[in-house]
Amino acid sequence: MEMRDIQHQEEEIERVTYTINEIAKILGISYKLAARLVHMKGFPKIQIGRRIVIPKQLFLDWLKNNPEIKI
Helix, strand or coil: CCHHHHHHHHHHCCCCEECHHHHHHHHCCCHHHHHHHHCCCCCCCEEECCEEEEEHHHHHHHHHHCCCCCC
16 A cells, blocks of 8 residues: 555545544643642543543533533
8 A cells, every 4th residue: 555545545534533622722721720620539531551532422411411520
């Protein structure tokens, strides 16, 4: 498989997760605060080794159902 074929395939893949940094930007908070939020019990996340990703739809559902979270 040629390099441009691989690059073309990568462009077609739509991510279904956010990173902690993206969550911070979406919510308009610091990375440190977003990391604390992500580690709260009940927050939707997938942890693979040390890497944490947040499923987009589960995050949006969680946000809708938890409008008054205090950290």
